Amino acid sequence: MTIETLINLAYVLAAGLFIFGLKLLSHPSTARKGNFVSAVGMFVAVMVTLLDQQIISYNYIIVGVLIGGLYGAWKARSVQMTQMPEMVSLFNGFGGAASLLLGWATVSSMDASASGYNQAFVFITVLLTLLIGGITFSGSVVAWGKLSGKLSSKAFIFTGLRELSILHLLAMAAVGYLFVTQPSNEVWLYCIIALGLSFGLWATISIGGADMPVVIALLNSYSGIAASAAGLAVGNTILIVTGLLVGASGLILTNIMCKAMNRSLMNVLLSGFAKPIEQGEVITGEIKVLSPQDAFYVLEAAQAVLVVPGYGMAVAQAQHAVRELHTLLEENGCTVDYAIHAVAGRMPGHMNVLLAEADVPYDQLYEMDDVNPRMENYDVVIVIGANDVVNPAAKEMKGSPIYGMPVIEAHRAKTVFVLKRSANAGFAGVDNPLFFKDNTRMILGDAKETINGLIREFGD
Amino acid sequence: METIYLLFIVLLAAFLGFELIRKVPATLHTPLMSGSNAISGITLVGALVSSGSDNSMLTTILGTAAVTLASINVVGGYLVTDRMLGMFKKKDNN
Numbered sequence: 202m203t204i205e206t207l208i209n210l211a212y213v214l215a216a217g218l219f220i221f222g223l224k225l226l227s228h229p230s231t232a233r234k235g236n237f238v239s240a241v242g243m244f245v246a247v248m249v250t251l252l253d254q255q256i257i258s259y260n261y262i263i264v265g266v267l268i269g270g271l272y273g274a275w276k277a278r279s280v281q282m283t284q285m286p287e288m289v290s291l292f293n294g295f296g297g298a299a300s301l302l303l304g305w306a307t308v309s310s311m312d313a314s315a316s317g318y319n320q321a322f323v324f325i326t327v328l329l330t331l332l333i334g335g336i337t338f339s340g341s342v343v344a345w346g347k348l349s350g351k352l353s354s355k356a357f358i359f360t361g362l363r364e365l366s367i368l369h370l371l372a373m374a375a376v377g378y379l380f381v382t383q384p385s386n387e388v389w390l391y392c393i394i395a396l397g398l399s400f401g402l403w404a405t406i407s408i409g410g411a412d413m414p415v416v417i418a419l420l421n422s423y424s425g426i427a428a429s430a431a432g433l434a435v436g437n438t439i440l441i442v443t444g445l446l447v448g449a450s451g452l453i454l455t456n457i458m459c460k461a462m463n464r465s466l467m468n469v470l471l472s473g474f475a476k477p478i479e480q481g482e483v484i485t486g487e488i489k490v491l492s493p494q495d496a497f498y499v500l501e502a503a504q505a506v507l508v509v510p511g512y513g514m515a516v517a518q519a520q521h522a523v524r525e526l527h528t529l530l531e532e533n534g535c536t537v538d539y540a541i542h543a544v545a546g547r548m549p550g551h552m553n554v555l556l557a558e559a560d561v562p563y564d565q566l567y568e569m570d571d572v573n574p575r576m577e578n579y580d581v582v583i584v585i586g587a588n589d590v591v592n593p594a595a596k597e598m599k600g601s602p603i604y605g606m607p608v609i610e611a612h613r614a615k616t617v618f619v620l621k622r623s624a625n626a627g628f629a630g631v632d633n634p635l636f637f638k639d640n641t642r643m644i645l646g647d648a649k650e651t652i653n654g655l656i657r658e659f660g661d
Numbered sequence: 662m663e664t665i666y667l668l669f670i671v672l673l674a675a676f677l678g679f680e681l682i683r684k685v686p687a688t689l690h691t692p693l694m695s696g697s698n699a700i701s702g703i704t705l706v707g708a709l710v711s712s713g714s715d716n717s718m719l720t721t722i723l724g725t726a727a728v729t730l731a732s733i734n735v736v737g738g739y740l741v742t743d744r745m746l747g748m749f750k751k752k753d754n755n
Contacts, residue, residue, distance in 0.1 A: 219700060220681065226693060227684040233746040236696055240739045243703070247735075250706045256713035261725040265712060269732025276733070277740035282748075285691055288741065292698035292734050299704040299730040306711040306723035322664050421694050424701045429674075433667055435707045441667065442674040443703040449678025450697050454690060543687060550690030554745055562752035563688050 204252055211249035212439040218242030219443055223450075229563050246439055282558040283515045286547040290345040290417055296424035297337025300431040301394070304330030307434050308390060324381045326433040328393060332373060334427040335397020336404070341420050343405040344413060348547055354410030362407055369400050404470065411589070413547045415458045415469045422451020454549045461543035463595075463606040486637025491644050493651055496618055497658035503580035506530055507572060508539045509609055510552045513586015513622075517648040523585065524559035526652050529659040538565055538579075540572040540609050542590035569609050576613040584611055584619045584635075585648050592633045617641045620648045692745045699738025705731035 219242045225235025256262070280288045304327045311323075346352035373396050380389040408416055425447025432440025459466050500506065508527070514520060527537045539561065545552045553566055576582075584591050591611040594601040611617050612635050619636060621643060635641055644651050685693050708731055711724030 220677065223681045223696075224684075226689060226696065227681075227686070229686070229689060229746075229749045230751065232689055232692060232749070233743060236692070236739060236742045236746055239696065239700060243699070243735055243739070246703065246706050247709070250709050253710055253713075255710050257715045258713055261712045261721055262709055262728055265708075265725045265728030266732045269729040270736040273733040273735070273737025274740055277737045277744060280741060282745070285695070285741075285745075288737075289691070289694050289698060292695070292738060295730040295733050296698060296701040296704065299702070299708060299727045299734070302723045302727035302730070303704055303707050303711060306708070306716075306720045306727065309723060310711065310714070310716040310720040417694070421697055425697065428701050428704045429671070431704055431707055433671075435710070436663070436667070437707050438667070438670055440703055440707050441670050443700050445671060445674040446678040446681070447697040447701045449675055450682040450685075450693060453679065453682045454694065457687075457690075541687070548691060549694065550687060550692070553688040554691045554748070557745070557748040557750070560748075560750065563749050564752050566688055568687055 204254060208249050208252060209438070211245055215242040215246035215249075215439055216442050218245065219446060223446065282555055283518060284349070285554060286413065286417060286551060287345050287349040289548060290341050290348055290420065293417065293420040293424045294338045294341030294345065297334045297341060297420075297427050299334075300330050300424070300427035301334030301338060301397070303431045304334060304434055305390070305394070307431075308384070311384070320384070321381060323434055324384050326430050328377050328380055329430040330427055330434055331390075331393050332377070332397040332400075333423055333430055335394055336401035337420055337423040337427055339398045339401030340405040340416070340423075341401075343402060344416050344420060347405075347410055348413060352406075354413075356409035357406045362403065366400070366403055369396065369403065372396055373400070408469070410547070412462075412469050414544050414549055414551075415455055415462075415466070417548045418451050418454035418458055419466075419470075420451075422448050422455060425449075425451060457543055458549060461607065462603075486634070488636055488643050489641065491618070491642035493644060493654035494658060496642070496644055497655055499616060499618075500530065500535075500581060500655065501533065501659075503530070503535050505536045505579050505581075506538070507576075507579040507582045507611075507614065508537065509545075509582060509584045509587050509591055509611055510539065510541070510556070511545050511585065511587025511590060512547060512551075513588075513620075513648055515546055515551065515555055515586070517586060519585060519649040519652055520555040520559040520561075522649050522652040522656065524556075524561055525656050526659075527561065529656060533659075538567055538572065540567050540569060542569050542587070542609055545587055545590050569607060573610050576610050577615075579614040580616060582611040582614040582617045584617060585652075586620065588633055591635055593638075594632070594634050597634065611635065612638050612640070615640065619643050620651050621645060622647060688749070689746075692742050695738055695745065696742045697738075698734050699742060702731045702734030702738060705735055 218238050222235040222239030225231040308327055347354045376389055376392045380393050425444045429441050429444025432444055530537050541552045591609050593612045595603045595606040595608045708724050708727035712728045
């Protein structure tokens with residue numbers, strides 16, 4: 202058996218382990234094992250690759266793996282759960298950049314090691330790798346900046362953005378053609394890299410913070426597709442297969458996020474180009490404010506409470522306080538459920554991780570479709586830092602920008618408590634008629650402070 | 662012919678990916694994404710060869726940079742996913 206056969210057999214094993222690992226991820230009780238199985242697959246793939254006879258020196262490899270591994274391990278340990286969207290975004294970017302660099306390295310070594318098969322095919326796949334890798338990298342860096350607050354989370358729009366993007370796409374096609382037909386001219390290589398990087402920048406900077414779940418999921422997908430394209434370029438099957446698994450995963454999540462907002466992917470991606478929607482109706486009404494003391498009396502008498510968390514809970518780091526209140530309510534003989542909207546937070550599953558961190562059992566977390574039919578049974582719904590996902594305008598007001606979006610129908614419960622910093626319009630700038638409903642009470646102030654106030658009342 | 666085989670693999674892997682991921686519950690979507698970060702670090706495998714083979718200095722530098730970035734994804738991605746999944750508990754266990 203030659204070493205090459207051995208390597209390829211080990212790749213088959215590694216691919217099997219990745220697939221099995223993903224399969225175990227279909228349930229929370231087996232998911233951790235699945236992650237481990239997948240890691241073993243990666244270990245096998247990396248170790249066996251080191252046997253490759255093309256590898257002559259290990260010095261640079263060791264340096265690279267050590268630096269990357271140590272930084273990755275430090276990041277994984279130190280990251281706070283509220284910062285997961287930033288971290289995933291940054292890692293999407295690293296993935297894209299790694300593929301970009303690999304594609305570039307492949308072209309730069311083309312003359313030295315003439316590859317066995319179709320040269321045009323290699324250059325086309327390298328072209329795809331460079332473009333997708335570049336877009337993923339710069340787009341992810343912008344998304345990371347927006348999520349971590351280093352850049353403004355508002356959509357950055359300027360006139361001519363649409364024309365610039367169209368020009369960009371045309372230039373990509375033209376330079377791409379030149380790159381494939383004149384591979385010896387290095388200018389086209391640098392032009393392609395520059396075009397990919399700058400396109401990622403324009404495409405992401407024009408998208409607002411509330412649409413970030415879609416953007417992160419899509420960039421996640423791109424990072425996989427870039428790896429897959431790189432695999433085609435270097436003729437490595439394990440890269441093709443695993444890259445596509447990631448690509449498929451990201452695309453499915455993107456689709457779920459878009460459906461949850463009742464928008465098409467194009468609508469989200471081009472949102473920077475759309476004219477601002479004029480508010481059809483102005484909602485007027487009186488906001489009824491409640492003090493934590495009075496809220497406590499209502500909660501003390503409640504039999505069933507539903508908590509609806511949103512991005513505000515992450516910002517206020519209120520998940521542990523929520524869990525404390527949850528325990529007190531349960532000791533008081535009340536059932537506590539959670540309703541998680543698919544786009545709550547800044548990435549898919551963001552709220553679930555925060556609540557898991559605070560020891561909330563995952564079987565008390567429900568999706569929107571599970572809680573809406575039995576909304577009337579809840580005595581109190583506590584909305585913490587969420588706005589659009591409980592906005593009845595999505596059902597009632599044809600003129601609303603979010604009309605048609607499926608929402609958690611909190612207004613149908615007996616009482617709704619909305620925890621909010623101040624009584625302004627929420628993040629997306631949409632007025633929320635929920636705030637004016639007869640059964641709604643606003644508890645103003647920092648979400649964590651408010652919940653701690655409620656906890657103190659229970660103590661007295 | 663090799664190109665055709667590669668395209669076959671692309672087709673089958675894409676379908677398999679869709680079928681597998683569709684079954685992942687919404688509550689695990691964040692660990693799924695960080696796990697995907699780790700898996701997309703598979704670029705490491707390709708980059709190792711670029712970094713270690715006897716090519717021009719440019720290839721070695723590019724390859725080593727790719728190795729570094731992909732290692733961040735592999736190590737960081739798996740560790741953070743494990744950390745997160747360790748937090749998910751069922752009610753009975755409390």
